Amino acid sequence: MSTVIETKGLGRDYGDLVAVDALNLEIQQGEIFALLGPNGGGKTTTVGLLTTLLRPSRGSARVAGYDVASQPAEVRRHIGVVFQGPSVDEQLTAWENLDFHARIYNMPRPLFRQRAAELLALVELAERQHEPVRNFSGGMRRRLELARGLLHQPQVLFLDEPTVGLDPQTRRAIWDYLAALRQQAGATIFLTTHYLEEAEDCDRTAIIDGGKLVALDTPAALKATLGGDVLHIRVTDVAAASELLRQRAQLEPRQGPDGLVVEVADGPRRIPELVALLDGAGIAVQAVNLRRPSLEDVFIKLTGRGIRAEAAEASETLGRRGRMGRRERGGDR
Amino acid sequence: MSALYTIWLRDLTRFLRNRSRIVTSLAQPLLYLAIFGTGLSSLLSGTSSLGGVSFTAFVYPGVIGLTIMFTALFTAISVVYDREFGFLKEVLVSPAPRLAVALGKVASGSTIALLQGVLTLPLAWLLGLPLTLGQVAQLTGIMAVLAAVCTALGLLVSTRLRGIEGYNLIINFLMMPLFLLSGALFPLAGLPGWMNVLVRINPMAYATDALRQVVLAGAAQPGFLAASRLHPVSLDVLVLLGFFVVFLVPAVRAFSKQE
Numbered sequence A: 001m002s003t004v005i006e007t008k009g010l011g012r013d014y015g016d017l018v019a020v021d022a023l024n025l026e027i028q029q030g031e032i033f034a035l036l037g038p039n040g041g042g043k044t045t046t047v048g049l050l051t052t053l054l055r056p057s058r059g060s061a062r063v064a065g066y067d068v069a070s071q072p073a074e075v076r077r078h079i080g081v082v083f084q085g086p087s088v089d090e091q092l093t094a095w096e097n098l099d100f101h102a103r104i105y106n107m108p109r110p111l112f113r114q115r116a117a118e119l120l121a122l123v124e125l126a127e128r129q130h131e132p133v134r135n136f137s138g139g140m141r142r143r144l145e146l147a148r149g150l151l152h153q154p155q156v157l158f159l160d161e162p163t164v165g166l167d168p169q170t171r172r173a174i175w176d177y178l179a180a181l182r183q184q185a186g187a188t189i190f191l192t193t194h195y196l197e198e199a200e201d202c203d204r205t206a207i208i209d210g211g212k213l214v215a216l217d218t219p220a221a222l223k224a225t226l227g228g229d230v231l232h233i234r235v236t237d238v239a240a241a242s243e244l245l246r247q248r249a250q251l252e253p254r255q256g257p258d259g260l261v262v263e264v265a266d267g268p269r270r271i272p273e274l275v276a277l278l279d280g281a282g283i284a285v286q287a288v289n290l291r292r293p294s295l296e297d298v299f300i301k302l303t304g305r306g307i308r309a310e311a312a313e314a315s316e317t318l319g320r321r322g323r324m325g326r327r328e329r330g331g332d333r
Numbered sequence B: 001m002s003a004l005y006t007i008w009l010r011d012l013t014r015f016l017r018n019r020s021r022i023v024t025s026l027a028q029p030l031l032y033l034a035i036f037g038t039g040l041s042s043l044l045s046g047t048s049s050l051g052g053v054s055f056t057a058f059v060y061p062g063v064i065g066l067t068i069m070f071t072a073l074f075t076a077i078s079v080v081y082d083r084e085f086g087f088l089k090e091v092l093v094s095p096a097p098r099l100a101v102a103l104g105k106v107a108s109g110s111t112i113a114l115l116q117g118v119l120t121l122p123l124a125w126l127l128g129l130p131l132t133l134g135q136v137a138q139l140t141g142i143m144a145v146l147a148a149v150c151t152a153l154g155l156l157v158s159t160r161l162r163g164i165e166g167y168n169l170i171i172n173f174l175m176m177p178l179f180l181l182s183g184a185l186f187p188l189a190g191l192p193g194w195m196n197v198l199v200r201i202n203p204m205a206y207a208t209d210a211l212r213q214v215v216l217a218g219a220a221q222p223g224f225l226a227a228s229r230l231h232p233v234s235l236d237v238l239v240l241l242g243f244f245v246v247f248l249v250p251a252v253r254a255f256s257k258q259e
């Protein structure tokens, strides 16, 4: 395996603001790599630097073996980009947008026609392909941008918050497609997201906050740093229960929106013991909820706050599915 | 080369799709002719200093130039729009050489401006100035060069400025002086020194001069054109090509370096 993306002390300022700083990354060929971070964390700036749209203020980066600052033309020949913001031509039809892309990337015409048809079907725009993009909804435009970024089968694919505004089925289809792309063509995929569910599905995840890398590992290893499971315990007397667990079980309970939250090494085995302990002290246990630690928990531990305040709140009350569905409908207007 | 063509093709597709814009830009030169020609000529009736042609005929080459300048400068704004609406990013991360992209923009802007210019030629017959095929060919050549000069100027301005308002401000500021000091409305002979300097650095003056010499070749009194012209046509065109290079080089350089 070879290194496809490598940064050394990479940094970028906007005036006085340090948007990205001292970024050291090494990403191997065939990896699906997620850059996770809150809004304003520096994700888009990092993508801009790696795709030659922004010049580094400090440090260096190599993509597909070429330096982004001194060999940008070579870098551009090997990458595909799906931008966070809109970048399709609204006056042109979906097909014309893809056609423009194919021409500017020098794709052979038959290959273009075949792949364009394939991708338009994948993103469910086949029936609307000859309509001007200005008639499209936000979600439809997003899907077109995705199809376009995949069209020329780049060696390295950058996706900046690719699935914002997509429904779960399309999101799933895109993920399957990315996995196949990696499998068949050995493509390397670098994506940014503030959806924790997405980062979970990647090979490795880096967490960026305030322009700085705060963690980088496989999602499993990141979660392992939390040392086990997370228990949510709902009790009648929170203060007394908290004190008891601290004294007698050597735990460090936190106050959650729905009772107490404790990290334990082996959740399923500890539940009976802890319930018995609380029961014995006359504190009624109303519910116990066991959760494997999520990247959200990792994020909170590393940065001291939720990745998005409202998302953190929602995760306590809603299941994973419900949360995803709600966000997507919000984005697809 | 294929990148240049792709950029050109997209801009032309957009232009041809925008019917209302074509119609309004056709009506524009007619309106100018009516205003300048009829309005001003009533003021000047009786003067015979225009070599025996009507004032409307005298103004007509300037209106051709104005149409081209207008179209070119407002087509070059597409660079600003592309940046504002994100499409430029798609182009800038692609393998298309920046030089080819910039030249593609100049090519599409020039083509569109030239098309609009050609569409003003039938007005000549309306003004009683039937053009020979040779004249039409010559005019097309001059118009193409002017279109390229103005598009390069527009590209230069667009690379220096962020935002649509900034572009419009500068272009509106430039357009009137460029037109008024082009000799479109009055002969350039006998102007005061400072104004003469401004005329000499105005590409529109050379374009109007060249267009007028060709348009009025058969209609005006023989001595008039030779006496009132700035330069022979070929020299005018040469100067215009010089302006093109002067605008194009920094425009392309700035375009290539942009983030």
Ligand SMILES: Nc1ncnc2c1ncn2[C@@H]1O[C@H](COP(=O)(O)OP(=O)(O)O)[C@@H](O)[C@H]1O
Residues within 6 Å of the ligand: A014, A017, A018, A019, A037, A038, A039, A040, A041, A042, A043, A044, A045, A046
């Ligand atoms: N063009 C710009 N000019 C000035 N500041 C910027 C610009 N782009 C981004 N920033 C700032 O840089 C920081 C990182 O932004 P960004 O990379 O867009 O974060 P993210 O993509 O993670 O939301 C933010 O504080 C943002 O306000």
Ligand SMILES: [Mg+2]
Residues within 6 Å of the ligand: A040, A043, A044, A045, A084, A160
């Ligand atoms: Mg971003």
